[in-house]
Amino acid sequence: MSKRAQVISLPARHVQKIDPQRPAAEQIASSLKAAILEMSLKPGQIISETEIGNLYGASRTPVREAFTWLRDQGLIVTLPSRGNYVSKLSVPEIAGAQFARASLEVAIAERLCEKGLPPETIQEIETNLALQHDLALHHDMEGTDNSSAFHTLDDNFHLALADAVGHRRISDIIQREKGYLDRLRFLSLRSKAHMAELATDHSNIFDAIRSGDKTASRRLVRAHLHRVRETLTQFSEENRECFEDE
Incomplete structure (x- = not known):
């Protein structure tokens, strides 16, 4: 970890004025x-509670609460007598999360091939996929960056499939494991071609599940989730x- 503090400079989109009608800690944590995830705060970079408080115009209490939440998410680490740092990436943790996610999502696809998708899930995913393809098409046009919006749609696609199985804990596990992968996923979304590939992957997975094709579903899910390893x-x-x- 760097011993030298860096002056924190963030894009304006990450430093919005605190809304007094909502919990300040939640807003600060979400922005940070x-x-x-977008690497505006680099792995290994020191971040102080005082500087973050000044940046957002917030007192120490909500900043500490935000840091606690980020620490629980594995996004920052606190070293005794040294301070808070953005956590570095771990190859073993990323590999383990990718393996766990792939294993679970293959099982989800197989189960949905057997039981079918509820009409409301089909409608939700069709709308989601249409938006994904639109964002991929217009990414980087005239300086447009659709990475964050696409990332949200990507998450919602996978969670919609998990929720359709009917076991709440499945979504919770996916949410936890993908946390280890999110920074790499954001990196991959800088490429318009890669974003388009992901949108096509999602459409193909959805079509295979709707048709009840277990073999194709297994192959497509594994190939799709392997892309993060390439990044x-x-x-x-x-x-x-x-x-x-290591």
């Missing part, structure tokens, strides 16, 4: 999480300083 390989080779020493 987005900044960490990991490239990014780790170019940005060794962002990763923990």
Whole structure:
């Protein structure tokens, strides 16, 4: 970890004025999480409670609450007598999360091939996929960055399938495991071609599940979730300083 504090500078979209009608800690945590996922706050970067409080015009209490939430999410770490840092990426944790997610989502696809999709889930996913393809088509046009919006639709697609199985804990597990992958997923969304590939993957997975094709569903889900490993390989080779020493 760097011992030298850096002056925190964030894009304006991450430093919105605190809405007094909503919990300040929740707003600060949400903004900082987005900044960490998009790498505006770099892995290993020190972040102080005082500086964050000044940045958002907030007192120490909500900032501490926000830091506690981010710590629980594995996005920051606190080192005794040294301060708070954006957590570095861990290759073993990423690989483990990818394996766990792929195993679970293959099982989800197989189960849905057997039981079918509820009409409301079909409608939700069809709307979601239409938006995904539209965002991919217009990504980077005239400076437009649709990464964050696409990331949300991506999450909602997978959670809609998980919820359709009917077991709430499945969605909770997926949410937890994807936290280890989110920064890499954001990196991949910088590419318009990759965003379009993901949208096509989602459409193909949905079509295979609707048709009850277990073999195709298994193959498509595994291939889709393997894409994050490709991003990991490239990014780790170019940005060794962002990763923990193994």
